[in-house]
Amino acid sequence: MTEEGIEAFIPYGREVAAILRKTGALERVVEWLSRKSPQYVLVLGASGAGKSSFIKHLLGEGTQISRHNRTVGFHDVDGMIENIRFLITDTPGQMDEVYKDERMKAILTAARQDKLGIINVVSYGLHEETVPKDKAVVDASANASYLQSRRDLEISLLSQWTNVLCGDGGAAAWVMTVVTKADLWWTGHADQEVLKYYQEGPYFQALGPAARLRHRFCPHSSHNQLFYHTVPLSGYYDDKLKQTHRDEFVAALLENVSL
Numbered sequence: 440m441t442e443e444g445i446e447a448f449i450p451y452g453r454e455v456a457a458i459l460r461k462t463g464a465l466e467r468v469v470e471w472l473s474r475k476s477p478q479y480v481l482v483l484g485a486s487g488a489g490k491s492s493f494i495k496h497l498l499g500e501g502t503q504i505s506r507h508n509r510t511v512g513f514h515d516v517d518g519m520i521e522n523i524r525f526l527i528t529d530t531p532g533q534m535d536e537v538y539k540d541e542r543m544k545a546i547l548t549a550a551r552q553d554k555l556g557i558i559n560v561v562s563y564g565l566h567e568e569t570v571p572k573d574k575a576v577v578d579a580s581a582n583a584s585y586l587q588s589r590r591d592l593e594i595s596l597l598s599q600w601t602n603v604l605c606g607d608g609g610a611a612a613w614v615m616t617v618v619t620k621a622d623l624w625w626t627g628h629a630d631q632e633v634l635k636y637y638q639e640g641p642y643f644q645a646l647g648p649a650a651r652l653r654h655r656f657c658p659h660s661s662h663n664q665l666f667y668h669t670v671p672l673s674g675y676y677d678d679k680l681k682q683t684h685r686d687e688f689v690a691a692l693l694e695n696v697s698l
Contacts, residue, residue: 454683458690464697471697477517477524478696480556481549483542483600485592486532487566489619489661493558494518494529496661496685513545520689533568534592539599546600555610556695557600557649561642562620563633564589565666572667581670590636594645605649613653613695616642621660621684625676634658653695657688 459465484490498518516527530545531538549555564586567575575585604611616637618624624633636642638656646654660681663672 454686455690455693458687459694462690462694464690464694468693468697471693472523477526478556479526479528479549479552480558481528481530481545481552481604482558482560483530483546483596484532484560485566485589485596486534486538487568487570487589488532488560488562488593490532490560491529492661493560493617493619493659494527496659513541513548520692523693532596542599546603550604550610552610554612554696554698555604556692557604557611557614558617559597559614560617560619561593561637563618563624563636564593565620565623566592567667572669576667576669579669579671581666590641594642597642597645597647597649601647601649605647605652607648609648611649611652612698613655614646614649615655615657615688615691615695617657617659617688619659619661620666621658622663622672622676622681623666623670625658625673625680627675631658653698655691655695657691658684659688660684 456465459468482490482494494516497520498516513528513530516529518525518527528545528549530542532542533539549557565581566589570585575582603609605614618633618637626632634656643650660676663676665671
């Protein structure tokens with residue numbers, strides 16, 4: 440497949456190809472695309488962080504999911520991302536024992552894969568789930584104690600998979616941390632506090648062996664939505680930036696799977 444071919448093969452391919460060209464990965468990605476081998480990816484993250492919406496967005500499907508509609512068991516999604524076949528395992532993020540058991544089954548199944556890719560979905564505690572609105576929202580703002588408890592949960596969930604999949608002899612070849620719901624937390628400042636939290640702060644420090652793998656951090660928004668239909672958007676995240684971040688994510692994903 441030629442360099443021009445990738446631009447014809449992938450929707451928005453010109454933008455994706457330009458990013459890959461800058462990183463020096465375009466030739467390798469084009470060679471990998473010509474083989475058309477499906478890539479197995481395990482998607483993890485706390486309940487309400489936006490895993491299922493994120494997957495649907497990547498597959499070009501509708502992304503609106505009720506916060507009462509939770510993933511209750513792990514399941515595989517065989518779909519196309521920009522005309523490329525992926526086998527994606529979506530997992531439940533709830534902490535109840537039954538959901539933890541399902542999550543561990545998915546992790547142990549993934550441990551048998553070759554060159555496993557892991558996408559961990561986080562959202563800086565902005566988890567919309569079955570918790571009542573009055574616990575998550577106070578005076579039309581996100582409840583600070585709720586957000587902190589959910590960030591702590593994001594970190595505690597890391598211990599369930601980092602050693603198993605990313606330690607010595609682990610199946611994982613790469614990890615991507617997708618910080619979704621950027622429409623809520625993105626600011627007008629060059630120094631993005633939320634990204635810094637994940638790239639340098641408590642989350643990064645808790646990654647353990649996963650931090651030693653090829654690891655990318657990607658902001659993302661599947662759709663614009665008020666938090667609990669009450670807390671407003673940041674006002675800095677427009678559709679152009681949303682598309683740019685999607686292009687950057689796809690480029691990073693292709694670069695990882697072509698290794």
